[in-house]
Amino acid sequence: MPPRRSYDQYCAAARALDAVGDRWTLLIVRELLAGPRRYTDLHADLPGVSTDVLASRLKDMEQRGLATRRRLPPPSAAYVYELTLRGRELLPVLEALAAWGAPALAERAPTDAVRAHWFALPLLRCLAAAGAGSGAGPGAEGVVEVRLDEGCFHVRLGGAAAADAAADDRTYGDGPAPDGADAALTLDAATCVAVSRGELTIGLGVREGRIEVSGDSVLAKALRES
Template sequence: MRSYGQYCSVAKALDVVGDRWTLLIVRELLARGPSRYTDVRSGLPGIATNLLADRLREMEAAGLVAREDAPPPVATTLFRLTDRGAALGGVIFELGRWGVPLMADYQPDDAFRGQWLRLPVRVFLADHEPDQAPSSIQVCAGDQTVVIDVDAGQVSLRLGADPDADAVISGPPPRILALFSGNLSLADAEGQGMQVTGSRKVIQRVLPRAGAPIDQQTPPR
């Protein structure tokens, strides 16, 4: 790993995390938790397997990543963030929020993974009716499916599907992001081809309200 050779905390930090793919590996482990090598790689389309192995070794040496054995009956090695690595969550959050305006540049061949919606969910969505019963929204963005859970003022995202979800939203990733960011109303999204089934009230419960500043959101801990 090359060093900038500067006595500055920014330069020192970039000596550790400035290499290509490193912060995206952090993103994946923040989104997934402890993960198999194959799961990390599936969330990083375009990375060469030898480069991923090199990056994980470097991050382990830097104290950002640790290996652990998966509990029985799964016999495999899991990679997880250490406390030091998890502390980069705020960096990922702020970098992702800074990059939101760049999402207007969408190319049809851009790769997408469902766990990448975790950041938009944190940035834009909120439980505006915390006294209501818990609810869930299944989101089908392209060929990826995730579930948004809403409960007592908290909004979270989990991977997979939920056959008992209160509502289902289906559409291309850019349309989903436009809806979540408040740049597209639910009615307009449906008018542009997004498919919505189930309770629209549950969906409206979490969508941005007019005039709600994003700056009030806090980074994940």
């Protein structure tokens, strides 16, 4: 492999781009923020990336201390990649990029791939704001399962939930909540985009019949009333 190029600038932004500025790297981080992933799973959820490029980016991320590779305990013999603490610190960076890029979701091209958990990043702040701003205060915390036609994902919100997320390296995850959810949102992709772009609140979506919130927890009530 050719030596990595550097901007050779004594600048924090340049140093950051030296580490994560290559094509595909931040999207690999997006996938690993959902938890440990096998190489084959990463390749499946990064349509368009070649196997050589994916392997090269993962190797770079390991060398830069952003990700590690480990073998799952028996009976599984698979290896998984997961983010280090340094890698997980990129979550707010990805959230900011998702917020900045949300307006570009106005139109979906016929060739656009989509995965349900890709909506987690733009929704994290929206869901957290809905829970905190409803009058329920810091008690509106827990796990929210988001169900779309394309699949589902889950996110953890609030103080105690955030601590749990730190414990298992996740703030959101692909698929149903493994231990059950405190609230579940059912909506379509267009409504999800409208929420992430700030065009629709969750509460208004509920009142208009575009979003269904199920559950009887404090968090479910907070989301309905947001």
